[in-house]
Amino acid sequence: MNEEQTTDYEVADPQTLDGNAAAGMLFEIFGAEMTLSSARCAHCGNRAPMGTLRVYCVGGPGMVMRCSVCAEMVMRVMRRPDGSFLVDTRGAAYVRF
């Protein structure tokens, strides 16, 4: 985002989106709408809907989802050339869905 082009608010981290933006990819992976589903951060224990996670690089070949409290990685997704996914869930104590 070019902030000159958009709004008047300082953009601290212009690449950050939230889990809402990842809803399509999460649906592909889990076969369900996931933004209301809880994920528990394995690092700090925060439990929150996946829609509230910080998301980076959604729409690209890889995506990182970070805890909104401690900023540690909760989930990492790679889309492989054959269309399958590699999902690294080490940062999630659990996902409820």
Next chain:
Amino acid sequence: MASIGWQVATVSALRDETERARTISLLLPSWTSHRPGQHVDIRLTAEDGYQAQRSYSIASAPADEPLIDLTVERVREGEVSPFLHDELVVGDRFEVRGPIGGYFVWDAAAADPLLLIAGGSGVVPLMAIVRHRAQVGTGVPCTLLYSSREAADIIYADELERLGARADGLRVIHTLTRRQPPAWSGYARRIDMKMLGEVLEGTGRMVNVFVCGPTALVELTADALVGLGLPASQVRTERFGPSGG
């Protein structure tokens, strides 16, 4: 949401809302009714097979289907939004999947008053809520606090004025952060805790809050609302960002 398959949508109308925001009406062959606040993913494929994918909020109300409106802000040096602004013509087709999202969604059966807070094109998913609320005729009070740089940047300005004049419980409050017209009576600064406190005096504290805008606005607003005593569970946020533009 029964399926998440891609389908080919046809551009049925284009409308410039402001210098940088354009509404694209899409006709969809098969659509599951959306809920206000949801978005779609779009996928553009170039002749050489290169694909670009973006998420855009739905601006229209469910009752307008089978058409859905997306309002897209042009991101300078972006990859997709300049194409959607400069190249797209009525009759063009591209792939869409959705509706998507369950978190940033308003349920019209909810009785709590609404407080919608928008920065720039963050107003788009909130407009779907405003339009749906007007169409279903619910008496739920609704306040929209909308931050723009200047008057010419206000998306849906005429429609918001018209809907606000219906005296059905919708209140529209603008703040213009950079330049204000002569005799401007609205706010003239960025959203801050004092402003939010004043707005909350009008809405009460049992409000269902939806905040959408750039990350800085969303975080500042959400933190301030919690600082003012609102439970975090009453505040839903959506950051819009480039995802490459």
